[in-house]
Amino acid sequence: MSRAPVLVVIGAGPRGTGLIERIAANAPELYGDRPLDIRIVDPYPPGGGRVWRHDQSPLLWMNSMAEDVTMFTDETVRQEGPVRPGPALHTWAADIRDGRLPLPDEAGAEPGLRAEIEALTGDTFPSRQLQGAYLRWVYGRAVAALPEGVDVTWHRGRALRITGPREGRQRVWLEGHGTPLLADAVAVTIGHLDAEPEPEHVGLAEFADRHGLVHLPPDFTADSDLSVLPGGEPVLVRGFGLAFVDLMVLLTEGRGGRYENGEYVPSGREPVLYVGSRRGVPYHSKIGYAWEGERPVLPRFLGPDRTEALLKQDGPVDFRRDVWPHVAKELGHAHYHRLFTAHPERTRGDRAAFEARYAAADPAGPELRALVEAAVPDPADRLDLEALDRPLDGVRHSSYDALQKGMRDHITADLERRHDPGRSPDLAVFLGLLSAYGQLLRLGDTGDWWHGFFSHLASGPPGPRLRRLLALSRAGVVRFIGAGMTVEADERRGLFVAGGTTVPGLRTTARALVEARLPDPAPDRVRSTLLRELYADGAAATGSGLLSVDPDDGRVLYRDGRPHARRFALGPFTSTRTGAAFTRPRTGGPAFRQNDATARTALRLLRDLVRDDGPRT
Numbered sequence: 001m002s003r004a005p006v007l008v009v010i011g012a013g014p015r016g017t018g019l020i021e022r023i024a025a026n027a028p029e030l031y032g033d034r035p036l037d038i039r040i041v042d043p044y045p046p047g048g049g050r051v052w053r054h055d056q057s058p059l060l061w062m063n064s065m066a067e068d069v070t071m072f073t074d075e076t077v078r079q080e081g082p083v084r085p086g087p088a089l090h091t092w093a094a095d096i097r098d099g100r101l102p103l104p105d106e107a108g109a110e111p112g113l114r115a116e117i118e119a120l121t122g123d124t125f126p127s128r129q130l131q132g133a134y135l136r137w138v139y140g141r142a143v144a145a146l147p148e149g150v151d152v153t154w155h156r157g158r159a160l161r162i163t164g165p166r167e168g169r170q171r172v173w174l175e176g177h178g179t180p181l182l183a184d185a186v187a188v189t190i191g192h193l194d195a196e197p198e199p200e201h202v203g204l205a206e207f208a209d210r211h212g213l214v215h216l217p218p219d220f221t222a223d224s225d226l227s228v229l230p231g232g233e234p235v236l237v238r239g240f241g242l243a244f245v246d247l248m249v250l251l252t253e254g255r256g257g258r259y260e261n262g263e264y265v266p267s268g269r270e271p272v273l274y275v276g277s278r279r280g281v282p283y284h285s286k287i288g289y290a291w292e293g294e295r296p297v298l299p300r301f302l303g304p305d306r307t308e309a310l311l312k313q314d315g316p317v318d319f320r321r322d323v324w325p326h327v328a329k330e331l332g333h334a335h336y337h338r339l340f341t342a343h344p345e346r347t348r349g350d351r352a353a354f355e356a357r358y359a360a361a362d363p364a365g366p367e368l369r370a371l372v373e374a375a376v377p378d379p380a381d382r383l384d385l386e387a388l389d390r391p392l393d394g395v396r397h398s399s400y401d402a403l404q405k406g407m408r409d410h411i412t413a414d415l416e417r418r419h420d421p422g423r424s425p426d427l428a429v430f431l432g433l434l435s436a437y438g439q440l441l442r443l444g445d446t447g448d449w450w451h452g453f454f455s456h457l458a459s460g461p462p463g464p465r466l467r468r469l470l471a472l473s474r475a476g477v478v479r480f481i482g483a484g485m486t487v488e489a490d491e492r493r494g495l496f497v498a499g500g501t502t503v504p505g506l507r508t509t510a511r512a513l514v515e516a517r518l519p520d521p522a523p524d525r526v527r528s529t530l531l532r533e534l535y536a537d538g539a540a541a542t543g544s545g546l547l548s549v550d551p552d553d554g555r556v557l558y559r560d561g562r563p564h565a566r567r568f569a570l571g572p573f574t575s576t577r578t579g580a581a582f583t584r585p586r587t588g589g590p591a592f593r594q595n596d597a598t599a600r601t602a603l604r605l606l607r608d609l610v611r612d613d614g615p616r617t
Contacts, residue, residue: 004034004035004037004149004151005035005036005037005184005185005609005610006036006039006181006182006183006184007023007037007038007183007184007185007186007187007602008038008039008041008159008170008172008181008187009041009186009187010159010172010186010187010188010189010190011041011042011188011189011190011571012040012041012042012044012045012046012049012139013042013044013050013051013190013191014047014048014071014135014191014581015189015191015570015571015591015595016187016189017046017047017071017135017138017139017581018071018582018591018595019187019189019570019598019599020038020040020139020142020146020152021071021072021084021138021141021142021145021595022081022595022596022598022599023038023146023150024084024142024143024145024146024147025082025084025145025599026081026082026596026599026603027146027150027603028147029082030600030603030604031147031603031607033147033148034149034607035150035151036150036151036606037150037151037153038146038151038152038153039152039155039172039181040152040153040154041154041157041158041172041174041181042154042155042156042157043156043157045136046136046139046154047132047135047136047139047140048131048132048133048136049135049191051191051192051220051222052128052131052132052135053132054106054129054132054133056128056129056222057222057249057250057254058112058127058129059127059249059250059253059254060127060128060129060222060249060250061125061126061127061128061462061465062125062126062128062130063286063460063461064125064286064584065090065123065124065125065286065462066088066090066093066121066122066123066126067123068088068584068585069088069089069090069134069582069583069584070086070088070582070583070584070585071086071134071135071582072084072086072087072088072138073085073589073592073596074585074586074589076587076589077588077589078593079592079593079597080596080600081596081599081600086138086141088585089120089126089130089131089134090120090122090124092137093120093130093134094120097117097118101137103117104133104137106129106133113129113133116130117130128222155174155181157174157175157176157177158174158529158530159172159174159530160173160174160529160530160533161173161533161534162186162533162537162567163537164566166565168566170182170184170185170186170566170567183566184566184605184606185567185568185602185606186566186567186568187554187568187569187570188530188534188567188569188571189569189570190571191571191572191581192220192518192572193519193526193528193531194219194521194527194528195218195519195520195521195525195526195527196525196527197217197218197525198520198525201215201218201515203489204487204489204496205217207489211494211495212494213494213496213511213512213513214511214512215512215513215515216229216512217515218243218515218516218517218518219518220243220518221243221247221250221516222246222250224247226247226250226251228512229251229271229512229514230271230512231255231268231269231270231271232268232269232270232271232272233271233272233511233512234274234509234510234511234512235271235273235274235510235512235513236274236487236496236498236508236510236513236514237273237274237276237514237516238485238487238513238514238515238516238517239275239277239514239515239516239517240276240277240279240280240281240282240516241277241456242283242459242461243516243517243518244275244282244516245461245469247514248273248465248472249465251270251271251273252266252270255267255269255270256269257269257477259468259471262471263471263474263475264471264472264474264475266475271512272476272477272478272479273472273477273479274479274480274481274498274510275478275479275480275481275516276480276481276483276498276500277485278483278484278485279390279391279456279483280392280407280481280482280483280484280485280500280502281391281392281410281483282411283455283457283459283461284414284418284456284457284460285414285418285419285460285461285462285463285466286460286461286462286463287418287426287427287430288418288419289421289424291424291427292421293342294337294341294342295431296333296334296337296338296428296432297337298330298334298432298435299435299436300330300333301326301329301330301333301359301363302327302329302435302436303439304442306326306439307439307440307442310322310323311442317443319446319447319450323443323450324450325363325364327436328363329363329368330432330435330436331385331432331433331436332358332372332383333432334425334428334431334432334435335383335428335429336354336358336372336375336376336425337428338427338428339376340354340355342424343422343424343425346377346381347375347376347381348374348375348376348377349374349375354375357371358371383425383429388456388457389453389456389457390483391410392410392482392483392502393483395502396502396503396504397482397502397503399503400503400506402503403480403503403506404473404479406502407473407482408473408474411466411470412470414466415463415466419463429457430458431587433454433457434584437578437590438578438588438590438593441578441594442551443551444551444575444576445544445546445548445575447543447544448544451577479508481498481499481508482500482502482503483500483501483502484501484502485499485500486498486499487513490509493509495509495510496509496510496511497509498510520545521545521573523535523541523545526545531547531573534547534556534567538558538559540557540558540559546573547569547573547574548574549563549568549569549570549574549575550563551575551576553568553597553598553600553601554568554569554570554574554576554597555567555601556569565605566605568598568601568602570591570594570598578590578591578594
């Protein structure tokens, strides 16, 4: 008796949704009208998954403007499969307002979400709830686009392990179920992972228990129990990225505070947040203007030829030594192309001559610096990547009050620059970063430094969030510790003690400490039973603790160097992690390219398994 092949997709968030969309787009060419059974496994509803679920505070925003969010491919995506265009987030909302699309079920029940749809424009930073509604609509559209013989079933629960031979059927074991799902192929698209505490955090938690203190380890802020942080009390916060921004919002507006005429009016229930980090500053603000005029050619100095050459070189690839000079040259190319084309009055000499000499210069040699100094008179117009990455290096303040003013001045200057079209080379560098990130996926795991650098420059908070941070600082609700933040456990006093390098000798004590960052799911600490079982089964991990996958098709790589024929993985926990499962329209969408390659490989595998009497086992 014949049966349909089975594909199990573990993870129903935006990455799993993107894979389903690509299966629907490629199936007519590669799979025809053959039957296929797709099983979706996730404890959260398909589309939004955990991060973009509806059940979270409406105060939490996306980190992108609505016009910069799409789940659909266009001709800029370098993929084999067909383009299937669809609306970006703001266009989807406009289609709802105009009656071309139905109102989401959640919006019908919640006036706030309906009001957000009515008011949404391209330059709005939407709530995560609204993005979740968009993702659920994309999922529904993708399922509806599947050929008639394809059935989709959602299994609400967690996958615990995958067993089965490399060349045979796989068994996906679900929590609470004694019988596994049988699968001919499995794709793991579970997104960000939880992890057991790092050794330092274990020690701090034990210290907190001994002295009746509070220690919150790295976590997804929306999932943390913040009620343990009492109002009016000092709280040390280690981490100044996007997790801190969420924490700041939930502990201020989330506790009844409000903003009036640019100033913060406290409710009296807020704690006092003392925040610091290694850099000591928040991520750079999102850029607040649109591109106009000629775009730089990207990639230029860091394209497929360069990445292939790096892969073929003798010995392991060292990112800072072998890769970073080419990344820096690519970013410089984007920056100076924009400066010469949009702001020529701030340059010297002939553009064509500059570009020729720039192209010929050794990316790691001194001639680039000399060339730039001769052609760009004002140092403020030169690209200084080290200063952008570590703006407080070497900065010292004489007092706590001087640090607070210095930090407010730094954040204000960053906001002004990132919203000034006269500084549009910054936007060109952003485009260069997107290009470089996509190209470097071919190299696999490039290490945590590059990912952190990219996030600091390209994935910062919306401008309005930083303006509110300034208001909170003026109100005394947020106070800055500076760079090089350290935390010690003072057993004698029973307190956490924080310090930094920006004000030497300054120490701050508190009874609560929050680690404001995502968990680090290294193989020996990853909390996901599914990932632990994969590693125990022989799956390989990179030096940074990412699951190793083939960059060409997403197959899971094993420690013997061979890919598993029937297991795939996509997402930030893999060696081909991308910045997001969705992207700006017309920017190439590295995640979309990966989804397409994996979908096509899986469809060919499933097609080739089919016989008249059913798939081979």
